[in-house]
Amino acid sequence: AQTVTQSQPEMSVQEAETVTLSCTYDTSESDYYLFWYKQPPSRQMILVIRQEAYKQQNATENRFSVNFQKAAKSFSLKISDSQLGDAAMYFCAYRSAANDYKLSFGAGTTVTVRA
Amino acid sequence: EPEVTQTPSHQVTQMGQEVILRCVPISNHLYFYWYRQILGQKVEFLVSFYNNEISEKSEIFDDQFSVERPDGSNFTLKIRSTKLEDSAMYFCASSEGSGGSGNTIYFGEGSWLTVV
Numbered sequence: 001a002q003t004v005t006q007s008q009p010e011m012s013v014q015e016a017e018t019v020t021l022s023c024t025y026d027t028s029e030s031d032y033y034l035f036w037y038k039q040p041p042s043r044q045m046i047l048v049i050r051q052e053a054y055k056q057q058n059a060t061e062n063r064f065s066v067n068f069q070k071a072a073k074s075f076s077l078k079i080s081d082s083q084l085g086d087a088a089m090y091f092c093a094y095r096s097a098a099n100d101y102k103l104s105f106g107a108g109t110t111v112t113v114r115a
Numbered sequence: 116e117p118e119v120t121q122t123p124s125h126q127v128t129q130m131g132q133e134v135i136l137r138c139v140p141i142s143n144h145l146y147f148y149w150y151r152q153i154l155g156q157k158v159e160f161l162v163s164f165y166n167n168e169i170s171e172k173s174e175i176f177d178d179q180f181s182v183e184r185p186d187g188s189n190f191t192l193k194i195r196s197t198k199l200e201d202s203a204m205y206f207c208a209s210s211e212g213s214g215g216s217g218n219t220i221y222f223g224e225g226s227w228l229t230v231v
Contacts, residue, residue: 033218043204045158045222091158095218101146101210102160102171103220 002027002094006106013082014114020067021077021109023092031097034068034075039108040088048090051075053097079111087113117141119223121207127229128197136192136226138207146212147190148220149182151175153203161205164190165212197230204228 003026013019025034036048051059051068058066063083067076079086092106120139128134140147149161162172164182179201181193190209194201207223 035219037222042224043152043227044224045206045208047219047221050219093158095220097218101163101165101212101218101220102148102173103150103158104160105158107157 002029002032002096002104004092004094004104004106006092006109008109009107010110010112012112012114013079013086015084016081018078018080019082019111021079021090021092021111023075023077023106025073025075025092025094025104027073027094027096029096029098033095033097034066035093035095035103036064036066036075036077037091037093037105038086038088039091040085045091049077082113084113084115087111117143119207119209119221121205121223121226123226124224125227125229127231130199130230131196134194134197134228136194136205136207136228138190138192138223139188140190140207140209141221142188144209144211144221146170146210147182147184148208148210149192150206150208150222151203152206152225153200158206161192194228197228199230202228202230 032053034051038046049061063080089108091108093103147164152158162176163170204225208220210220
């Protein structure tokens with residue numbers, strides 16, 4: 001089974017500043033997908049960004065970008081120009097490209113944004 | 116934008132009672148899932164469903180649980196004889212299941228189950 005590790009239980013960032021959340025994973029597969037999900041206080045799981053392992057280019061979605069280091073099995077999320085609405089729990093998740101369609105989640109990182 | 120919808124948003128039930136959580140996946144999606152998140156813990160996979168049968172289930176998904184797609188739109192999770200430790204947020208999710216962006220799993224807003 002794949003293991004996803006988020007080593008930062010909590011991160012705090014000043015509004016308009018940048019914060020980077022770390023995620024590492026353990027897999028023997030070469031083809032897979034990685035995701036960051038956001039869970040605000042409403043507890044809904046919202047997709048933030050996705051990355052295909054076969055793509056070398058790092059994914060970007062507006063203020064959110066990733067640093068995908070396949071050899072190091074690292075997948076960090078950078079939130080630029082942080083906004084109050086970014087305050088949430090962020091989960092890193094792994095999904096195999098094989099027949100295994102389930103997501104394996106990390107423990108999550110709580111992001112607080114200071115005004 | 117299409118979304119996964121879940122009902123009820125919150126349910127309180129007596130220990131030992133049966134609960135059915137309902138979900139309407141995104142209409143063109145073929146794969147359906149249930150995940151669980153106990154308060155303060157990580158999200159855990161319960162079961163995946165494709166072509167009217169379970170494709171994979173976790174060790175959490177024992178005989179107490181069952182899933183069903185009774186018609187062309189609904190996807191349900193039944194929990195028989197609920198226990199206190201079943202209290203959690205239950206997320207329904209779906210995906211197209213094909214390659215590329217089809218592997219993205221979209222979640223509903225969750226059903227918060229409290230067993231008393």
